[in-house]
Amino acid sequence: MQREIREETGILATDISEQLCLGLVYDLAMPHAELCFLTRLNISLAEVKQRKPEDSEIKTLHTLQVSRENLTHFILEKHGNISATGEPNLLLYGQLKYGAAWFASVTSSISNLPSVK
Numbered sequence: 410m411q412r413e414i415r416e417e418t419g420i421l422a423t424d425i426s427e428q429l430c431l432g433l434v435y436d437l438a439m440p441h442a443e444l445c446f447l448t449r450l451n452i453s454l455a456e457v458k459q460r461k462p463e464d465s466e467i468k469t470l471h472t473l474q475v476s477r478e479n480l481t482h483f484i485l486e487k488h489g490n491i492s493a494t495g496e497p498n499l500l501l502y503g504q505l506k507y508g509a510a511w512f513a514s515v516t517s518s519i520s521n522l523p524s525v526k
Contacts, residue, residue, distance in 0.1 A: 419460025426451040431501035436493040445498040
């Protein structure tokens, strides 16, 4: 996993202070399961932006000042434009940080959004 992080972001194993498995998700569009992780770093955002990826899989690295409101807004605004496993990863992170009621509220709001194809 750390090799993939390094290849896609340039972040080194020594930059990582903690990794926590948030859960298992299933991609319906390209059928396969993936584990979602929270990776905490011991380097600043400025240092992350200085890192050079080894490949070009990630086109744009977006940052977000995380709050309950910002995370909710980001997920709902970007729904359908986040990778198939990226959105569940954000939802699982939100559940960890803000609880089951937040998770239920946001997933309910997503289910009421128009379908994105």
